[in-house]
Amino acid sequence: MANTLVDVQATFLSVDSQYSVLLAACKTPDQRTSLGSQYAAARQNYQNTLNASLEDDDAEVAALSAQLKAVNTAVVRATVQMGDIAKVIDDVTTAVTLGAQLVAKAAAV
């Protein structure tokens, strides 16, 4: 596909760079129309080859996008879990503080 792309690109660019000279050399309207058609065909060959090489990868691109999203979800979850570890100890501290206050109140009664 890569070599084909190089070939059709070279053909299209060659026609493009010589177009003005070729157009000036045309003597009849038919010749000009024919030149225009060949120019359009050369470009469409190039565009079709270019798009085909990209469309071949569509499934791979879609799969990669889905995988990136899935991995990101897992990474975000891991980060949240890391934060939770510190939070659990904070929660225990709060519970201990409440316990200490209860013990103090019980002792005062």
Next chain:
Amino acid sequence: MSRGLIKCAPVRGKLRAAAGVLLCCLVLMPGCKTSQDAASAATQMSATAKALSDYYAALGVILADTDQLYRVNEQLFLKPYPAQSQQLLKTTQEELARRVTLAADLSTLAGGFAKLSASTAPADVAAAAAKLQTEADTLASFKASAGEQNALKSALQLLVTAIQEHKEREAARAMAAVAGSLSSLFVKEAPTWSSVDQVYDQLASDAASDLVDQNAVDNSGLLKVALDPFGLTPSAPSTDLNAKLAPLAKQQIATRKAALDNSCAAATAAMTRSLQEMSERIQLVADDKPMSFRLPPVTVAAVEQWATQILSY
């Protein structure tokens, strides 16, 4: 012996035992450089994701300019631009849009991984542990020594660091395959995207040369090197002067076209290296193989320079 001391002895023993068990667990856990390596991988990932977005954004501008150039060529030089060709160019733009989404997904993941590698949980947990110890001291009616408090705090901090490193390795293992695939995809498609740039450069230079030939370009800008040092500006050049300057104008077109081609080639090469480096760094973290030395992110300056050049048109 006071009553308090009788109660404290077994509690202190348990405290030391707890710290000891925690430290033993940590000795047995592999990898102590993982977090730094993960941070290094995250840095490369962020730089690569940004460069990939810039790269595709520049290609978007080139495709839009190519469409415009086809229209100008049709009007000025009678080069037909039928609806079918216009549709084919739109298809290329749609394909590019899918890669733009992919680059955005990579940016999101890079941000997520950077947050994980920069997690402050070990420091937070040490602070929380210190608070807990203070409260526990109140309840148990004894004061742990400063050494005991520090030992428990350090052990907890190390334990949470180890958990963080475990999660970083897990994340890296999940990312390794996708990073490798992304790098391979870019390498595979690089000739196609380079072709988009080459075609634009060639079409633009052809059109510019034709315009110079038709005396439709003001070539007096070439006189700036002679006039600028003296604070002078050229007048609108005569047809004769413009024609004399035409060869120089064409030389400038050729020189700048070559520079544009080279700039895109350098950006593509830098993008490829950056993606490969990102993939390798993630793989090292996934395999728990410490980096022998940590380099700053592989430079993507060539991508930034090229993208800035294109986006500024």
